[in-house]
Amino acid sequence: MTNSENAPNFYEQVYAVVRRIPRGKVSSYGRIANMLGRPRAARAVGYALNALKDRKDDLAYADIPWQRVINSQGRISIINRENSAHDQATILRSEGVSVSETLHVDFDKYLWGGLHWAEIEELVYGRSSPL
DNA sequence: ACAGTGACAACAT
DNA sequence: TATGTTGCCACTG
Numbered sequence: 001m002t003n004s005e006n007a008p009n010f011y012e013q014v015y016a017v018v019r020r021i022p023r024g025k026v027s028s029y030g031r032i033a034n035m036l037g038r039p040r041a042a043r044a045v046g047y048a049l050n051a052l053k054d055r056k057d058d059l060a061y062a063d064i065p066w067q068r069v070i071n072s073q074g075r076i077s078i079i080n081r082e083n084s085a086h087d088q089a090t091i092l093r094s095e096g097v098s099v100s101e102t103l104h105v106d107f108d109k110y111l112w113g114g115l116h117w118a119e120i121e122e123l124v125y126g127r128s129s130p131l
Numbered sequence: 132a133c134a135g136t137g138a139c140a141a142c143a144t
Numbered sequence: 145t146a147t148g149t150t151g152c153c154a155c156t157g
Binding site for chain 1: 136137138139140141
Binding site for chain 2: 146147148149150151152153154155156157
């Protein structure tokens with residue numbers, strides 16, 4: 001646990017949101033950062049997903065659809081990684097998402113609507129806010 | 132405590 | 145459209 005007591009850390013929040021992305025849809029690092037109230041933390045979102053490779057042995061993180069997160073241009077962003085973006089494209093296609101040769105995805109068709117404020121509250125704080 | 136790092140994003144060429 | 149540059153943020157040793 002990289003956690004400090006009860007406060008859910010940013011990574012966990014990212015994972016919680018990513019888990020909500022339905023099959024056949026995609027979102028972007030920046031959008032997820034926005035949902036969590038940190039519009040400038042897109043990079044940290046990518047870092048959070050990158051950290052999953054070190055936790056692949058932990059079943060608690062095995063169900064995170066990391067492949068559904070791409071960059072703001074609607075393009076797969078891990079082209080230079082050894083694991084290859086090919087895998088990501090392949091998985092997305094198997095989920096019904098059309099990925100072009102240039103690794104582009106049409107946001108008009110596949111962009112996930114995201115979560116509502118109340119749902120974010122629940123993810124971040126564990127329960128509905130009293131308002 | 133501090134500097135380095137990275138699966139980003141926005142803007143300039 | 146394709147690069148390059150700069151600003152950002154959370155996490156790590």
